[in-house]
Amino acid sequence: MTGAKRKKRSVLWGKMHTPHREDIKQWCKRRLPILEWAPQYNLKENLLPxxxxxxxxxxxxxxxxxxxxxxxxxxxxFGLYGSLFPAIIYAIFGMGRHVATGTFALTSLISANAVERLVPQSSRNLTTQSNSSVLGLSEFELQRIGVAAAVSFLGGVIQLVMFVLQLGSATFLLTEPVISAMTTGAATHVVTSQVKYLLG
Structure with a gap:
């Protein structure tokens, strides 16, 4: 390859891979939608409502x-933390205006199954009560929140893997009766799981 061709190729390669300022701004706006809608927010009309x-x-x-x-x-x-931080994070990274964020009954029950199995109620007496933490929680309660946090983190990792593999398009294969049946089944599971506590 001659010197002229090599130089021409390097110039083309540089143009292809050198990000421009506008490209960086567009990339940031796609990843952080708050950068796009926050400057356009009308304080006079929208702040009070x-x-x-x-x-x-x-x-x-x-x-x-x-x-x-x-x-x-x-x-x-920790229920208050679970209601506060998802809304703040979604306000920064989220793109939908009509998406509900925060805690959910079905995922709470799934998390509770893991917590009850790994840190059962019978282990409460085996752990020493300690008020040395900031929130004044016992060792038993800290172990339980540790398991719940691990389950939540694992769920987040699975969702990231699904995002990377673009598996969201598979939802188009689900028909309306399937989605309706899944929603009804989830609601029924939540209700029936609490009947024992309701009746004592």
Whole structure:
């Protein structure tokens, strides 16, 4: 290869792989949608209604987060964390305006199955009660939240793998009766799992 051809090829290669400032801005906007909608947010028109709706949702999420924490067999305070941080993270990285984030009854039950199996109630007396942590939690409660966090982290890893493999397109193969049956089955499972606590 002559020197002229090598130089021409290197120039083309540089143009192909040198990111421009506009390309970087577009990439950031695709990955962080808040950079696109936040500058266009109308404070005068939207601040008051958004504040009112935020307060109403916060009141609802306090009760819902506490109940879902109990459903997950962990300390109630972690239900508040589970209601707060997903909404903040989704506001930064999320693209849908009508997506509900936070705790969910079915995933709470699945997490509770792992927690109850790995850290059963019978082990409470075997662990020493300690108030040395910031939240004043016992060793038993810390072990339970550790298991719940590990289950949640594993679920996140599985979802990332599915994203990398582009398996979301497989949902187009699911018919409406299948989705309806799955939703009804999940709701029925949540209700029947709590009947024993309701009846005592």
């Amino acid at each position: 958004d504040t009112v709706s935020g307060i109403m949702l916060a009141v609802q999420q306090v009760a819902q987060g506490l109940s879902f924490a109990m459903l997950s067999s962990v300390h109630p305070v």
